[in-house]
Amino acid sequence: MKIATYNVNGINGRLPVLLRWLDEAAPDIVCLQELKAPQDRFPQAAIEAAGYGAIWHGQSRWNGVAILARGCDPLETRRGLPGDPTDEQSRYLEAAVDGVLVGGLYLPNGNPRPGPRFDYKLRWFDRLEARMAELIGMDAPVVIAGDYNVMPNELDVHKPERWVDDALFAPEVRAAYARLLDQGWIDALRTLHPDERIYTFWHYFRGAFERDAGLRIDHHLLNPVAAKRLAGAGVDRFARAWEKTSDHAPVWITLD
DNA sequence: ATGTCTACCACAGGTAGA
Numbered sequence A: 001m002k003i004a005t006y007n008v009n010g011i012n013g014r015l016p017v018l019l020r021w022l023d024e025a026a027p028d029i030v031c032l033q034e035l036k037a038p039q040d041r042f043p044q045a046a047i048e049a050a051g052y053g054a055i056w057h058g059q060s061r062w063n064g065v066a067i068l069a070r071g072c073d074p075l076e077t078r079r080g081l082p083g084d085p086t087d088e089q090s091r092y093l094e095a096a097v098d099g100v101l102v103g104g105l106y107l108p109n110g111n112p113r114p115g116p117r118f119d120y121k122l123r124w125f126d127r128l129e130a131r132m133a134e135l136i137g138m139d140a141p142v143v144i145a146g147d148y149n150v151m152p153n154e155l156d157v158h159k160p161e162r163w164v165d166d167a168l169f170a171p172e173v174r175a176a177y178a179r180l181l182d183q184g185w186i187d188a189l190r191t192l193h194p195d196e197r198i199y200t201f202w203h204y205f206r207g208a209f210e211r212d213a214g215l216r217i218d219h220h221l222l223n224p225v226a227a228k229r230l231a232g233a234g235v236d237r238f239a240r241a242w243e244k245t246s247d248h249a250p251v252w253i254t255l256d
Numbered sequence B: 001a002t003g004t005c006t007a008c009c010a011c012a013g014g015t016a017g018a
Helices: A015-025 A044-049 A116-135 A171-183 A188-192
Strands: A002-007 A029-033 A052-057 A065-070 A075-079 A092-097 A100-106 A142-147 A218-222 A230-235 A251-255
Touching (some): A029 A100, A029 A142, A065 A092, A142 A251, A188 A251
Parallel strands (some): A002 A029
Antiparallel strands (some): A002 A251, A092 A100
16 A cells, blocks of 8 residues: 655646546545645546545645545544643644555744744644644554654755754754654654665756755654554655656655 | 745735745
8 A cells, every 4th residue: 555645846736747647647545735725626536537536635825635545435533632722723634545654744934033933843843742642552553754844863854954943854843743653653764774865846947956955854753553564665756757747756765 | 134936915025934
């Protein structure tokens, strides 16, 4: 079973890229982020024609997450993180697919730091930590995948010294991510490729992709039951090279 | 500091986010 996460940066603008990638990569489950479309502008017909059932949580202009499942409809288990009823942002969806519980998330960017956006990021992280504490011990495999907006370690940043004050690499944020690992979650790609420089995002500016000046910010965290079945993990860099593509590349894992 | 790209709303391009 192949489970992918892909920050599409606008699902309607990227629809040709997304459909091409679905066709070439044939993932079983996909978590999408940054739909940048209101609820009624999700391209359901095109996704369905590609063979995927979908649930989504849209939002005008920003954010927006979806879960796709090949040949079936994801069974939604949660929409939004618990812990703050005033939070209107569409950043978390959870569903059961084929016996696997999948969480798809789009963690707040948090820049500029310090500031209210950064505070929101830390609060959101606290709520995620609480939800993931509830999920880690499940008997079923659990995969929490998405754009975490965190580079966990220096190996995950092309120029770590330039990012120390940024909300994606700040000590508080790396500590929050480390607390998830302390709960027992496994960073799938890093576990299978402990020493490799692997990026999932490259800025549009200044030829970042051509220079491979990237970041690893899209992750799959696996509970122990899922980790036992982990067989492979990788980044579909080829899709980042396409015309009119997202600034992120799709990231995937395979479970036996 | 800069750079590039997106969507919205609405029909131009200003604005905000990443």
